[in-house]
Amino acid sequence: MLDNPPDLLRLSASVNAFKTNKRHCFPSKAAVRGSLLEMRRSNKVAFVSAGMLSPKKRDHMLARRQLYLNYGALSLATILNDQGFKTLLVHGEHREPSELLDALVQDGTFPSSLPVMLSIPSFYALEWAQRFCKLVRLADPSAKIIVGGRWVVGPDPGWLRKKLPEADLLIPGLAEPVITSLLTATPIVRRLSAPTPQFVLNHRLVSGFERYQPSIEASRGCGMGCSFCEERDIPLEKLLPAEQIAAALAMIAGQYGTSDVRPYLQTSMFAPNLNWSAGLVSAVRSRGLEMKWRTESRVDALTAETIACLAEAGMKVLDLGLETASPTQILSMRKSAHPDRYLQRASKLLKACGDNGVAAKVNVLLYAGETAKTLTETRSFLDEHSEHIAGVSVGPVVAYGPPKTASILLNEWSGSGCVAVDSRSTDETGITHVHLSREIDAESAELASLDMSRRYMNANAYYRLKSFSYYPRDYTRHDFDRDVDASDKSRLPFSQ
Incomplete structure (x- = not known):
C-alpha cells in the first residue's frame, strides 16, 4: 500500500526538496522520513477520526457528501484542551489517508512530540x-x-x-478517564467507568467545524437487550438535567456565533418523562432559545404527551428504531416480548409526531429469518402510517466484529437459515454480510431495502432529513440536485 506512488506523492506535496527514486519517479521512503524529521515537531495532539474509502451502504455522490461528527473523539480533545494542551480533531470523511496526513503536515500539526490519536468509529473505517x-x-x-x-x-x-501493527497502544473502552495518562510514560489502558460527560463539547476544536452540525451527548447506554445492538447489555444512564441541555444549546450557539445550527442529542435511547420534557421547555424559553434539534429513540419509549412537550422545546426530527413490524421478527430481534403492545405504542408515537410537526424518520432492519411474509407485515404497517412518516432508512442486518464476537451472532442466526455471504470476511474486515434466509439472499435483501426506501421517501424528503443533520451546513438544494444528476440512479434510496 505504501509503495503506491500517488499515496506518497500526495503525502510529500508539502515537504520541500525530496530526493527521488529515479526508477519509480516518486519520493523514496528515506526521503519522506528525513524531510519530516528535519521539521520542528509541534506540541499539538492530533485526533484523527478514521474515514471510509467508500460509503458503508451504497456508493454514490450523495453518500460521500455526508459528515458524521465524531463526538467521542471530540470529547477527548475537549478534555485535553481544557487542561491546557493544544488539540485538533480532523475527520477522514471520504478523503484519501495521504491527503489528510498531508494537511496535518502543511498546518504544522504533524510531526508532533505528542501522540497521534486515531479513532476508528466503525469497522467500515x-x-x-x-x-x-x-x-x-x-x-x-x-x-x-x-x-x-x-x-x-x-x-x-x-x-x-x-490488523494495525503500527499502533503503539490500543484503548479498548471509553477513554475519558484515561486520556490524560496516554500522554505520559505510564498510560492506563484498562477499562474504567466512563459515565456521560458533564461538559459541553468544544466544536471549535474540529477542523472546519462550521461545516458540521453539533452534538450534545445526553446519556449513555441502552440495556434493552435487542439481539443486534452493541449496547444491549449496557444499562441506560439517567439523562442529563434539562437545564444542562438548555445551557449546552446556548453554549453551542456561542461557539458557532449563531443559533442557526441543528444539534443532535446523542443517546442510544432518548427516553425522557413528561416532567423532564416540560422542564426543557421552560429552560429553553427562559434562555430565549429557538434552536431546532434532533435525537433518536425506540418507538415504545415516548408518550404522545412527551412528544408534544419536546416539540415545543425544539425537537424537529426523531429517528425511530422501529426495525420491523412483523410479530415474528420483533420476537427474533428481542425488541419486545409483546409484539402487539409494541406496535400499538409505535402507532401512537408516529401519530403524535405527525400531530406535533416532528419529522419521524423510521429505521427498518431486514433481519435474520426474513421472509416475504415478514416483509409484507412491515410494509403493511408502514403503509398504514405513511402520512406520519417523513422518511425511512432500510437495510439488511450485518454481523460486525472479529470472529470472536461475530461468530456468536452468526451461530444464533443460522437457526433461521441465515448464513454468511463470505465467511472469510469476518476475519479479514470485521464485516460479515449475510443471506437472511433460504428465501431471501443478500442480493434480494438489498433490492427489497431499496424498494421499501423508495416507497416512503422521495428526493425532497431525503434531502430534508439529510440536510438537517448530515450534509455540510452550506450544502444547498442546488448542490443536492447536481449530485443527484451525477449519481447512478439505481443506487439512490429515494424515488425521483
Missing part, C-alpha cells in the same frame, strides 16, 4: 485506518500512534493488533 497508520509510521518512525474506538478495539484487541 478499518481499511482507511490501516493505510493511515502505515503512512504515519513511514513519515515519522518515532511517532506514537494510539488507537481507540470502543466498538472496533473492544471486541478483540488481539485481532486488531494484527
